[in-house]
Amino acid sequence: MDYELFWISGSPYAWRVQLAFEYKGVPYASHRLDSAKRENRSPAFLALNPRGKVPVLRTGDAALYESVAIIAFLDRSHPAVPLFGQAAQEHGRIWQRVSEFENYTRDLFDVEIVRPLLRGHAKDDPEAMRASAARAYDALGWMEQALSVAPYLAGDDITAADIVALPNIQMLRRAAARPEAIEMALGLEDLGARLPALGAWLSRMEKMRGYDAAYPPHWRSCSRAGSAPAT
Template sequence: MNVEGSTMDHELFWISGSPYAWQVQLALEYKGVSYVSRRLDAGKQEHRAPAFLALNPRGKVPVLKTGDTALYESVAIIAFLDRAHPAVPLLGQTAQQHGRVWQRVNEFENYTRDLFDVEIVRPLLRGRAKDDPEAMRASAARAVEALGWMEQALSITPYLADDHITAADIVALPNIQMLRRVAARPEAINMGLGLEDLGGRLPALGAWLSRMETMRGYDAAYPPHWRS
């Protein structure tokens, strides 16, 4: 429920294509929480402007401003939203569910995301991948292996922590979609990374991606510059 120019309680500062901003947008849209969209232009370094640094001195998105409070770090914002707007829970309703969701979030954050973000996504985005194609192919193999726990979990339940969408799914989805996007680039295909069809290699993950792409709010949160 992205409300441009309105006076809502929440203001979201974001950059199109940032997986971390996308996580928070998905949470807001899925929960049906109204917010004012404050899209920043990375090309103009708006996230480095003094007004934004006053909200987050690290100069990174997302930032959620609610009244006089500004929160940053995407998972912390999702946790805040779940407490502030509990009608559509993302962090479980029982102690066991709560722990399970946080387990999955941490599994993705600690053992999965950085491998393909640092070793595959960034080199491809920054034009450095062709410097060492063999190292890139080795990283791609490690990425598929790192996604193995998700494949196993999703062969048991339709979503990562339960039979419905939780914060674990919302945290993982944008980073995996970014991996798929860069893996479809001609240079990635020419290097033989083999990541352009993750769903074919990891069928349970592929089915999960298809389900997630139909979740409430997915289209509204989709990075606008990816549509062009």
């Protein structure tokens, strides 16, 4: 089966799918879109996803969007390296972890911390940002607890739960390293200092198969140039 993946560098949702492809070793044709040129709003792309968001996976005449749905599809199509487990109990446990991250953790990062920092509004209310940073640590508590008893979020192996969570947390860390975040003392740039189990998990995940291949290319080029905008 031929796959075409449409993505934007730095999108944590596209990154999830790229990690799944690379970890499983499934080849795909890469179509990187330029959001600055509004390529994700072009008529051709909107025909694939009327919401104008990435990632989108095209297989033949069919298009699939929403990152977790794509990962689930990929796992069913290529089960040799399972991401959603094999036994029913394991499958349910992984979906539980995915849902916990999506429903109770991710939005706090994205809405209250990352977006204000990226859009230049964070310093409008530093106290609110510091309060959100404190809540972020609370929201990560269940992950710290889970990772204190197992190397990965749903047990002894990398699963969809880890692949779903990793890009958003890396985005949080990157945004929290911006000068204005440091100035406001958000304290989120080094999560491992307060959450050692999470920090150890991040180190393990950065060594996972396919991590380097899926890493956002413009993040890498910005780092080499000495600049690290969190976009």
